[in-house]
Amino acid sequence: MPSVSQRGRGRRTINEINMVPFIDVMLVLLIIFMVTAPLIAPSVIDLPSVGKAKTQPDxxxxxxxxxxxxxxxxxxxxxxxxxxxxxxxxxxxxxxxxxxxxxxxxxxxxxxxxxxxxxxxxxxxxxxxxxxxxxxxxxxx
Missing domain, CATH: 3.30.420.270 (Nucleotidyltransferase; domain 5)
Structure with missing residues (x-):
């Protein structure tokens, strides 16, 4: 609900965004990502190794x-x-x-x-x- 300010004769609404809830949510998300990032194991891709064949071709x-x-x-x-x-x-x-x-x-x-x-x-x-x-x-x- 917008704030109401009383100046002069009439009542007028102040159009401004309350940033405190937004900042609180962003800080909570930041903490969650900082805690969970080390727990996530990086994906490992198994690549074939280069070696010698059992039998060499003629x-x-x-x-x-x-x-x-x-x-x-x-x-x-x-x-x-x-x-x-x-x-x-x-x-x-x-x-x-x-x-x-x-x-x-x-x-x-x-x-x-x-x-x-x-x-x-x-x-x-x-x-x-x-x-x-x-x-x-x-x-x-």
């Missing part, structure tokens, strides 16, 4: 994504540049004649390449039926 087909997003397939001592739609047939041809699962595909990409390009290569290989696809990483010194 043969590795390497797909190299260079800085300018050109693709190259390297199998043994042969290396050939290609575009995205020709990657899957070339990798499947390099895997043909080998035991299932013995030929791994490793994608090596420059760190400045867009993530989207690497995902497109992985998606293309997965749709073609390539089973073992890995990413080449360099461990920090």
């Amino acid at each position: 043969k590795v087909v390497q797909v190299i994504v260079s800085r300018d997003e050109t693709l190259e397939v390297r199998s043994g001592d042969k290396s050939q540049p290609m575009n995205l739609k020709d990657i899957a047939p070339a990798v499947l041809q390099a895997q043909s004649g080998q035991a299932a699962g013995s030929v791994a595909v490793v994608i090596s990409a420059d760190r400045n390449v867009k993530y989207e390009t690497v995902v497109k290569v992985m998606d293309t290989l997965q749709r073609a039926g390539v089973e073992r696809v890995g990413l080449s990483v360099q461990l920090a010194p």
Whole structure:
């Protein structure tokens, strides 16, 4: 209810907001957050660790994504540049004649390449039926 002031002849209301209840509520919320903040455990994300595989692949087909997003397939001592739609047939041809699962595909990409390009290569290989696809990483010194 607004306060009423009596000045002069008539009664007039004073239009002002009472800030005390607002400040009380804010102080109570501040204390609650200060007490509960240390009790909240930060979320932990389990990331896969880099380690050695149990069995090393007999043969590795390497797909190299260079800085300018050109693709190259390297199998043994042969290396050939290609575009995205020709990657899957070339990798499947390099895997043909080998035991299932013995030929791994490793994608090596420059760190400045867009993530989207690497995902497109992985998606293309997965749709073609390539089973073992890995990413080449360099461990920090």
